[in-house]
Amino acid sequence: MSGILDIVYAEYNYWIYVTLMMIGFYAMIAKKNLIKKVIGANIFQTAIFLFYISLSDVTGGTAPILMGGHGGEHAADVIYTNPVPHVLILTAIVVAVSTTAVALALIIRIYNEYGSIEEDVILAARRKLQPEFSEHARQKGVAEVGRQ
Amino acid sequence: MTGFDLIAPHLPVLIVVIPLIAGFLTPIVGWIDRRLPWYWVVLAMFVVLLITGNNLVTVINSGTIQYKLGGWDPPFGIEYVIDLLNGFVCLIIAFIAFMVSIYSKESVKKEVPGKTTPFYSVFLLLITGLMGMTITGDIFNFYVFLEISSLTAYALIAMGDRGDGVVASFNYLIMGTVAASFILLGIGYLYAVTDTLNMADMQNILPGVYESKVVLAALAFFMVGFSIKVGLFPLHSWLPDAYTHAPSTASALIAGLMTKVGAYAVIRFMFGVFTPDFVINTTQMTHILAWAAALAIIVGSVLAIAQSDIKRMLAYSSISQIGYILLGVGLANMIGMEGGLLHLLNHALMKCALFLVAGAIFYKTGIRNLYQFKGLGKKMPVTTTVFLIAALSMIGVPGTVGFTSKWYLALGSVDAGQWIFVFVILLSSLLNIVYFWRIFDNIWFGHPHEIENIKRDEAPLTMLIPMVILAFLCVFFGFFAYYPVHYVIEPLSEALLGLGGVP
Numbered sequence: 001m002s003g004i005l006d007i008v009y010a011e012y013n014y015w016i017y018v019t020l021m022m023i024g025f026y027a028m029i030a031k032k033n034l035i036k037k038v039i040g041a042n043i044f045q046t047a048i049f050l051f052y053i054s055l056s057d058v059t060g061g062t063a064p065i066l067m068g069g070h071g072g073e074h075a076a077d078v079i080y081t082n083p084v085p086h087v088l089i090l091t092a093i094v095v096a097v098s099t100t101a102v103a104l105a106l107i108i109r110i111y112n113e114y115g116s117i118e119e120d121v122i123l124a125a126r127r128k129l130q131p132e133f134s135e136h137a138r139q140k141g142v143a144e145v146g147r148q
Numbered sequence: 149m150t151g152f153d154l155i156a157p158h159l160p161v162l163i164v165v166i167p168l169i170a171g172f173l174t175p176i177v178g179w180i181d182r183r184l185p186w187y188w189v190v191l192a193m194f195v196v197l198l199i200t201g202n203n204l205v206t207v208i209n210s211g212t213i214q215y216k217l218g219g220w221d222p223p224f225g226i227e228y229v230i231d232l233l234n235g236f237v238c239l240i241i242a243f244i245a246f247m248v249s250i251y252s253k254e255s256v257k258k259e260v261p262g263k264t265t266p267f268y269s270v271f272l273l274l275i276t277g278l279m280g281m282t283i284t285g286d287i288f289n290f291y292v293f294l295e296i297s298s299l300t301a302y303a304l305i306a307m308g309d310r311g312d313g314v315v316a317s318f319n320y321l322i323m324g325t326v327a328a329s330f331i332l333l334g335i336g337y338l339y340a341v342t343d344t345l346n347m348a349d350m351q352n353i354l355p356g357v358y359e360s361k362v363v364l365a366a367l368a369f370f371m372v373g374f375s376i377k378v379g380l381f382p383l384h385s386w387l388p389d390a391y392t393h394a395p396s397t398a399s400a401l402i403a404g405l406m407t408k409v410g411a412y413a414v415i416r417f418m419f420g421v422f423t424p425d426f427v428i429n430t431t432q433m434t435h436i437l438a439w440a441a442a443l444a445i446i447v448g449s450v451l452a453i454a455q456s457d458i459k460r461m462l463a464y465s466s467i468s469q470i471g472y473i474l475l476g477v478g479l480a481n482m483i484g485m486e487g488g489l490l491h492l493l494n495h496a497l498m499k500c501a502l503f504l505v506a507g508a509i510f511y512k513t514g515i516r517n518l519y520q521f522k523g524l525g526k527k528m529p530v531t532t533t534v535f536l537i538a539a540l541s542m543i544g545v546p547g548t549v550g551f552t553s554k555w556y557l558a559l560g561s562v563d564a565g566q567w568i569f570v571f572v573i574l575l576s577s578l579l580n581i582v583y584f585w586r587i588f589d590n591i592w593f594g595h596p597h598e599i600e601n602i603k604r605d606e607a608p609l610t611m612l613i614p615m616v617i618l619a620f621l622c623v624f625f626g627f628f629a630y631y632p633v634h635y636v637i638e639p640l641s642e643a644l645l646g647l648g649g650v651p
Binding site: 025044051052088098114 | 291292303314317318322325326332
């Protein structure tokens with residue numbers, strides 16, 4: 001038993017990110033409410049950001065800001081964490097924010113159109129609104145082109 | 149020193165920069181005069197087309213172009229690399245986008261009334277994203293451009309049919325976010341083991357760490373992510389709705405390009421980040437891909453038969469055609485690879501032409517149900533002839549582009565000893581005949597008393613010209629497939645499979 005705990009503890013950051021990611025993934029697939037789907041997407045993306053950030057950590061490292069500052073002596077023996085994943089994740093956060101913005105804008109339009117943000121209600125409303133591609137229209141098969 | 153000499157070294161990057169800047173200037177242009185954005189987009193796309201053509205010729209004559217952004221050397225800075233594969237795909241993007249931009253004039257005015265300026269702005273940004281995905285040599289830069297193209301595609305689709313377009317766009321957004329996140333995760337895994345983001349650098353470092361499980365996980369994440377992006381069969385659910393309910397112009401653009409760039413990314417990641425030996429022999433990924441593609445070919449064709457909306461039918465047909473491209477890649481031998489790459493070009497031409505025709509019919513009649521097309525052959529003879537050529541090409545009639553790529557794919561399957569794929573290609577061609585014949589039947593063979601009063605009423609010239617050019621190219625490359633094959637596809641397949649020139 002302690003063996004499993006040791007494995008989990010040794011790389012607990014990965015376990016946290018995988019757990020978070022699965023929570024988000026579940027919300028995106030299983031939740032019927034569109035806003036909850038977007039929240040799920042956000043959790044999913046945040047999990048990946050945390051993965052990147054934990055990746056950049058160096059044991060005993062400090063923030064990647066040059067010690068000594070302007071004009072001073074640069075300390076040679078300082079260990080810094082890796083700044084590259086931080087930079088990448090800044091970009092990815094911007095992307096995630098824009099995705100969320102687009103998603104929320106779409107949800108507003110969906111709400112205006114169907115009066116609901118529940119998937120079931122929207123699906124039912126769409127079925128009702130699409131008579132022209134139904135079986136009836138197929139069998140009618142009139143030459144409507146000429147009448148235009 | 150002339151002005152051109154100053155610009156010449158920066159030509160590679162301009163194919164991304166021009167659509168980007170033009171896209172952000174479009175609102176100003178539209179503010180001056182609401183009719184101007186169309187001219188503006190056509191001009192921008194024409195310039196981009198010239199530059200991509202020039203780039204490809206340079207690559208064919210003098211080898212790969214490397215462009216360092218900001219002068220930073222490759223492993224540290226972002227690098228744009230144009231090799232044969234890039235240059236070829238960039239030219240397809242630029243050409244299709246140019247054709248669609250000409251076509252868009254009347255169609256956008258009718259289908260997106262009052263929002264033409266935002267439409268064109270997003271249109272140009274979509275091209276920026278696709279171009280950037282294609283030419284970048286930096287794996288994280290790729291992700292950023294992937295998201296630019298995805299976000300703009302969501303916006304374009306949401307401008308389509310009231311209600312339906314928005315729902316389709318939202319579904320695509322959820323699926324696309326999962327795909328992009330998986331790709332981001334794969335990039336993180338590869339960065340963790342290689343400490344670099346440059347594709348070429350990564351390819352050099354990766355063989356040393358292939359036994360690591362992390363690399364395998366990264367490959368799996370990439371394949372799943374890209375499969376969602378290209379709409380490979382079990383992960384295709386976003387695609388039919390998105391293609392059906394987008395505005396006609398956007399459908400043609402997205403159907404012609406988005407999935408092609410996704411297929412390009414599959415090829416690039418399999419053979420340009422990982423090594424051919426790893427994906428073909430060690431992990432058997434190409435084998436898995438070939439079977440998934442074969443399944444997609446059959447299922448896509450069968451589902452297409454069940455549709456009565458022409459755009460939805462074409463969307464399902466896209467799912468099956470993407471299967472052809474990936475089947476060629478998955479066969480992983482010279483001839484199969486050539487077939488797959490050739491189909492990348494061919495399918496872009498055919499599917500774009502078909503979606504443009506569907507848009508033109510919708511523009512004139514407001515009908516998308518293919519059972520109501522009776523008498524259309526008399527009303528719109530040019531449009532329906534284009535449809536005939538492109539559809540015959542999809543079926544794979546000799547003398548059209550569809551035949552050459554299917555022929556290569558069949559030969560490649562025989563070469564790989566996989567006779568079942570030959571059968572799959574044959575069966576799919578027969579299914580193609582079934583679903584296109586229903587439309588031929590309705591367009592040309594109606595009851596005479598129903599169609600005798602129909603007058604000729606053709607789509608406007610700006611719509612006809614791009615369609616006719618695309619149809620002409622469908623036939624031209626059917627007879628003269630030698631040019632793309634000899635100059636681009638043969639050397640490219642050799643380079644991709646690491647054969648380095650046949651003795």
